[in-house]
Amino acid sequence: MSRQYPDFPRVGVGAIIWKNGFVLLIRRAAEPRIGQWSLPGGLQHLGETLAEAITREIREETALIVKLGDVVAVADLIERDPAGVIEYHFAVIDYEADWVFGEPRPGDDAAEAVWADPMHLAPFDLPKIQQDVISKALSRRRNSIVL
Numbered sequence: 001m002s003r004q005y006p007d008f009p010r011v012g013v014g015a016i017i018w019k020n021g022f023v024l025l026i027r028r029a030a031e032p033r034i035g036q037w038s039l040p041g042g043l044q045h046l047g048e049t050l051a052e053a054i055t056r057e058i059r060e061e062t063a064l065i066v067k068l069g070d071v072v073a074v075a076d077l078i079e080r081d082p083a084g085v086i087e088y089h090f091a092v093i094d095y096e097a098d099w100v101f102g103e104p105r106p107g108d109d110a111a112e113a114v115w116a117d118p119m120h121l122a123p124f125d126l127p128k129i130q131q132d133v134i135s136k137a138l139s140r141r142r143n144s145i146v147l
Contacts, residue, residue: 005085006088009089010091011043011093013042013054014040014095015039015057016096016137017062017098018097021117022116023115024064025124026061029106029110033127039134040113041054041057054095057108061107061109062102062106063104064101065100065101065102067098068097069097071093072096072136075091075092075094
């Protein structure tokens, strides 16, 4: 089951993990986008629910324990090669999560993990779609009423 030049779309999951107003970013250790900063996430495995998939990916990539929240965004990620052939195709479901325990330890598909100020993400050169998801999650947090 190749991610590159797939026969059908893959289901991906991502997480906007919050700790004291900061968001967790990872530097990718594998394609697609190796070496680039990203939100933690990966592919759903056969037999997993979406919530199980993102919880597993967070644990594998960061070793963190989190409290999973709501879905923040659903998006298509379709990338074509220079010849116009679909090289990657993912349907991605992004969840919000709150840090509970642990220090980020990069593993699996993550080479590095850092807590970043969501208002100063330019140095990380995140894909626009992920910048938009973080902005949406931040806006939701600011507009939520805590009882």
